[in-house]
């Protein structure tokens with residue numbers, strides 16, 4: 001009997017405190033005091049015994065509105081941005097609908113679109129400028145097109161959209177009566193980020209999250225902002241009828257209250273780390289960083305020319321070095337075999353470990369005969 005395939009997540013979670021977690025674009029740079037006091041107080045006063053206010057804590061709702069700077073639209077809290085993405089796909093799409101999207105992309109959204117009976121039309125963006133353009137989207141529109149998926153900045157490539165491109169895409173959505181799904185999970189890492197809702201408020205649903213900017217991925221809090229009628233349609237698919245986790249709301253409120261005081265330093269260190277990741281990666285012959293600088297907190301390292309398989313690299317780095325990066329196959333059907341994704345909102349010790357481990361892992365794998373091709 002053959003051994004079961006290696007489960008990287010099970011392995012990494014079992015060794016959690018030993019792992020340099022550079023695989024899920026999580027943020028380990030927010031000072032812990034930002035949320036600690038609020039959470040300790042919530043435990044002391046046993047807030048877990050009661051339900052939250054179902055619509056969300058009013059202060060949190062105000063803080064999110066202020067953070068996004070969107071007014072006159074409806075705001076909804078969900079269990080991470082993920083739940084919003086699921087609800088949006090189920091509520092707004094149906095059989096035969098098409099969504100213009102990209103490859104690479106954050107494919108979980110594509111899966112939700114397919115669950116709704118719709119399909120994505122993936123434009124290949126693994127070449128400069130490594131993002132959608134208004135011209136290509138315009139050309140791709142068919143009578144069945146119902147939505148444009150605009151992830152900005154884009155996971156996994158780290159590419160971001162200039163303001164004028166966002167405006168052009170928003171104008172297309174407006175003129176062609178399409179929904180614009182604007183996922184802005186990594187917005188705080190991008191200088192001069194523009195929200196599509198500022199240009200096409202009636203067509204845009206914006207998905208936001210505190211997972212990455214506030215370093216609260218484990219809390220599972222995010223949401224969407226949409227025009228009133230669209231929001232009501234989406235909200236029909238809400239399963240969190242009794243409200244979103246109390247602790248998540250308390251932590252997010254504390255983080256957003258003080259965000260302006262610490263986010264600048266988080267972004268500065270993330271950028272510095274991104275430069276270091278690139279320097280380390282490109283010190284190995286044949287490794288390429290297609291998008292630099294990243295406008296998010298992750299980047300893609302293209303190892304195709306080296307002959308090293310991304311899955312083998314992920315496993316080698318994790319098992320031998322406790323450094324967790326992610327192989328590309330879950331982010332691109334076409335190009336996933338070329339790259340690993342590395343995220344870097346991490347403390348210096350994690351970067352040091354990556355810097356030591358990556359060249360060594362690449363050397364070890366290059367010296368190893370390739371595994372026999374799967375049949």
Ligand SMILES: Cc1ncc(COP(=O)(O)O)c(C=O)c1O
Pocket residue numbers: 024025079080081082083106151155183185208209210211217220221222
């Ligand atoms: C583009 C994008 N959207 C949404 C999410 C989900 O975030 P959340 O933790 O808020 O569910 C992620 C997570 O990695 C992401 O990369």
